[in-house]
Amino acid sequence: GNSVTQMEGPVTLSEEAFLTINCTYTATGYPSLFWYVQYPGEGLQLLLKATKADDKGSNKGFEATYRKETTSFHLEKGSVQVSDSAVYFCALTFQGAQKLVFGQGTRLTINP
Amino acid sequence: NAGVTQTPKFQVLKTGQSMTLQCAQDMNHEYMSWYRQDPGMGLRLIHYSVGAGITDQGEVPNGYNVSRSTTEDFPLRLLSAAPSQTSVYFCASRPQTGSYGYTFGSGTRLTVV
Numbered sequence: 001g002n003s004v005t006q007m008e009g010p011v012t013l014s015e016e017a018f019l020t021i022n023c024t025y026t027a028t029g030y031p032s033l034f035w036y037v038q039y040p041g042e043g044l045q046l047l048l049k050a051t052k053a054d055d056k057g058s059n060k061g062f063e064a065t066y067r068k069e070t071t072s073f074h075l076e077k078g079s080v081q082v083s084d085s086a087v088y089f090c091a092l093t094f095q096g097a098q099k100l101v102f103g104q105g106t107r108l109t110i111n112p
Numbered sequence: 113n114a115g116v117t118q119t120p121k122f123q124v125l126k127t128g129q130s131m132t133l134q135c136a137q138d139m140n141h142e143y144m145s146w147y148r149q150d151p152g153m154g155l156r157l158i159h160y161s162v163g164a165g166i167t168d169q170g171e172v173p174n175g176y177n178v179s180r181s182t183t184e185d186f187p188l189r190l191l192s193a194a195p196s197q198t199s200v201y202f203c204a205s206r207p208q209t210g211s212y213g214y215t216f217g218s219g220t221r222l223t224v225v
């Protein structure tokens with residue numbers, strides 16, 4: 001079946017550090033890939049997406065590239081801020097499908 | 113735009129009680145879904161709907177019912193609450209065509225004692 005695996009958390013970094021959160025997937029066919037962010041006490045917000053191989057999604061300084069050859073969609077940011085502290089979810093879906101398949105989430109804490 | 117609105121935000125139930133979690137969206141989205149979020153497990157799909165009058169089961173439907181009488185509303189009913197249903201519940205919606213990204217509500221934190 002389809003599945004998403006994220007790096008284990010929690011992740012703690014200092015402000016202005018470089019961030020990578022790994023995400024790999026298993027899927028039959030070619031899914032669309034997403035990163036969602038959940039700030040404390042809130043619902044999930046779509047952070048970025050990529051719908052085909054080699055696409056790069058970007059938003060708020062975050063980037064992720066759809067790598068078909070390694071079935072990966074790693075999230076990166078060059079310089080994190082305290083306000084980036086949140087839980088990050090990698091997810092996939094297929095065109096016409098009703099279901100998002102989520103990874104388990106990675107909690108990120110940024111210290112000043 | 114209000115987006116996806118969920119009520120209540122918090123609820124405590126006793127085992128065996130029933131209740132309805134409300135979800136409403138004002139974006140005229142055809143697709144709506146209910147997920148539950150449990151620690152270390154990401155989000156799992158409970159039920160979904162592709163339009164008014166049409167619902168179907170997701171991964172973990174047992175103990176929950178849904179209906180979709182209008183495009184806007186998609187309530188989730190717990191028939192007889194159990195401690196295993198202690199979780200955070202999210203409603204989400206998206207349009208049928210175009211971008212596949214879902215818009216999520218802010219969640220309902222449910223505790224069953």
